[in-house]
Amino acid sequence: MQKQTWDDFGDILIALEETWPAVARHTMDPWIIRDGQGGGKRVSAATPNSYWTQADIQAAETAMQDLGQTPLFMVIDQDQDLDRALADAGYDIVDPVNIYSTSVDTLTTERPPKVSMFSVWPPLAIEIDMWAEGGISDARFNVMKRVQGPKTSILARWNDNPAGVGFAAVHGKDAFVHAVE
Template identity: 50%
Template sequence: MTPEDIYATVEATWPAARLERSGPWTIREGRGGGKRVSAATAAEGWTEADLPAAEAAMEALGQEPLFMIRAGDEPLDAALAARGYRIVDPVTAYACPVGRLSAEPPAQMAAFPHWPPLGIVRDLWTESGIGPERVAVMERVAGPKCCLLGRQNDRPSGAAFVGLAGPFAMLHALEVTPALRRLGSAQAMIRRGACWAEAAGAHWFSLVVTTANAPARALYEALGMEEVGHYHYRLK
């Protein structure tokens, strides 16, 4: 997967409530779904004179001005820094061939793919801060999708979401109950998600994670996933 594949897969598997093309900008209405669905992005040809229009469009939606900075956006990054925007949440993208993960499926009882999310999955997400606004993002995904219920020691242990965009699958909203962490539940959900994605036609499995989350990154790398891109946000 290339960085461009990652951006497109994020867009398809974690979609904004509404997209608006405004000059050189794509303005996203997030409706509480987080930064990925609320950040503006720039097309070629933008100028600093275009920035106030982007800011006004986001403020009209009741959102703070927020931009996603992708590979090739270095001039925009510098212009926003000069206007007092600060960097928030640098992100690293990981991917690997789906077979690298599906080759070692977890125990049958360790993770269950299904859709729509069971009540216990919604409860697990709510406990970890993933509320109905983010579940609404998952519900907007047009392609194949599933959520995963993890189990550990005969107890619900975690939840995750996987969406497909063509040959690319992406994992989102992976959460494990604090009392049951470091027991293999996250790995089981990832591998089960890869098995489901492969059966649905995916060739690649991917995810994005905040760069500061060292334990999660160590897990993904131990599973054979590789860094394939980066992005960050600038917040006014």
């Protein structure tokens, strides 16, 4: 039986979801089923919202297939029961997500050189091209557009040439950087 849920881990995981949102979230107890419409794994994965059984896993698989998605579950480290049940059902771990956290003060001890970084929304054409080269599809760009809170693209420059791109969004007191290329 599932002991901890997505919401048990509070603001940080909620901010993660709000800064990289699915098209829709369907509550199908004991799951949250996300409709990602090709926007990536995090926006298409199911997560538990209460106690679950093996039969519930099969129901979640069917719900995701009904959305045209490959069944996929997002498992938090503390949920070993779900991890084992999915492994027993033939699931593998793919694309683990790491969240690195620090304060703004720690992150901003040095100022970047002038004109080395630009914050723009909507993104410039060069940023969209850089994302496309890195495999960030239109569907993932649509995830960025769906963010309701403050958001921006970040263009990095080095020696007067584009050097990198990312997407930043804020929810509450947390900022997340996604789609770094």
